[in-house]
Amino acid sequence: MPFDIRKAQIDGHAALRAARAEKDQATKGHPRVGSSGCVSAGGDVYGVCPRIALARQMGIEETPSLATQIMWKAGEANEDTWNKVLDAGLPPNMGREFDVEVRHTIDGVSLPVLGHPDVVYNVDGTFAHGLELKGVFGSSTAVLVALDGRPKNENLIQAAAYSHFMDKLPWALCYTSASWVPVNFYDQKTYGVKSIKPFYRTFYMEWVGDKLRYRNEESEAWVDTVITGQGIEDYYLLVEEMRTERNLGERPSSHYVDGKQNKWGRESNCGLCVFKAACDKYDGDKSYDNWVAGIKQKTEEVA
Numbered sequence: 001m002p003f004d005i006r007k008a009q010i011d012g013h014a015a016l017r018a019a020r021a022e023k024d025q026a027t028k029g030h031p032r033v034g035s036s037g038c039v040s041a042g043g044d045v046y047g048v049c050p051r052i053a054l055a056r057q058m059g060i061e062e063t064p065s066l067a068t069q070i071m072w073k074a075g076e077a078n079e080d081t082w083n084k085v086l087d088a089g090l091p092p093n094m095g096r097e098f099d100v101e102v103r104h105t106i107d108g109v110s111l112p113v114l115g116h117p118d119v120v121y122n123v124d125g126t127f128a129h130g131l132e133l134k135g136v137f138g139s140s141t142a143v144l145v146a147l148d149g150r151p152k153n154e155n156l157i158q159a160a161a162y163s164h165f166m167d168k169l170p171w172a173l174c175y176t177s178a179s180w181v182p183v184n185f186y187d188q189k190t191y192g193v194k195s196i197k198p199f200y201r202t203f204y205m206e207w208v209g210d211k212l213r214y215r216n217e218e219s220e221a222w223v224d225t226v227i228t229g230q231g232i233e234d235y236y237l238l239v240e241e242m243r244t245e246r247n248l249g250e251r252p253s254s255h256y257v258d259g260k261q262n263k264w265g266r267e268s269n270c271g272l273c274v275f276k277a278a279c280d281k282y283d284g285d286k287s288y289d290n291w292v293a294g295i296k297q298k299t300e301e302v303a
Contacts, residue, residue, distance in 0.1 A: 030057070030114045040253075055295050060295050071135075078178070079133050100116060101114070139183065141175075147196065156173055163207070174202045180196070213225060
């Protein structure tokens with residue numbers, strides 16, 4: 001009987017997912033840096049939808065399709081490649097820290113926020129710089145990062161959260177696109193290119209007081225954002241209030257953190273979300289129990 005490669009792939013992904021779920025049981029209920037956001041001074045929410053953050057905190061997540069699992073593993077491979085390349089190029093007094101844990105307590109949030117940064121470097125044994133590493137696996141992200149020159153909100157805020165929780169440690173958000181990406185007709189007219197070749201793109205970050213700004217590595221100009229350290233903490237307070245008060249509140253802003261309107265509007269947040277139907281229903285009936293039942297039902301469906 002020939003070796004069934006596809007079955008081995010599917011079984012392998014399932015085994016790895018089960019092992020990860022078992023490991024996560026020890027920290028179930030904790031808010032995560034991987035589901036981070038920011039509340040602006042005007043009260044708008046940016047980053048990961050707080051409804052998704054709440055669902056994940058409750059242990060409710062959709063069953064990932066094989067396509068999603070392939071993408072996740074490609075993201076892990078991207079991190080491995082970055083580490084090999086940068087470790088080979090580090091100056092003699094700089095080294096990489098291993099398995100750094102962030103455990104940040106916020107007044108009013110019942111459990112600490114947990115996370116493990118992708119990369120943290122030291123200089124002569126002292127924390128010096130962090131990196132958030134992201135793979136580019138879609139044309140819209142490739143256009144946003146490479147042609148529009150701005151990061152995704154949730155990616156930048158995740159990097160900012162790690163930086164803030166580690167005493168405003170210098171941080172950078174680093175993208176990798178490993179293949180040629182075709183550009184749709186609309187964006188061809190806007191940017192004058194038909195495809196995007198493989199690329200790295202780094203966005204440097206710095207705090208001015210409690211406010212974050214970023215700089216595309218291809219520009220000298222710094223871009224101001226609505227992100228603040230307090231706003232990041234307020235986001236976790238919001239998710240806690242949603243859980244205890246059983247009130248989901250509003251969905252995230254359809255603007256970028258620099259104030260510009262996202263061209264995809266509300267669809268940029270909700271268009272492909274598996275919980276969209278449950279959230280639409282909640283916005284009508286305001287029933288928290290119905291919302292929980294609706295998102296739980298979706299976790300039982302295999303995409």
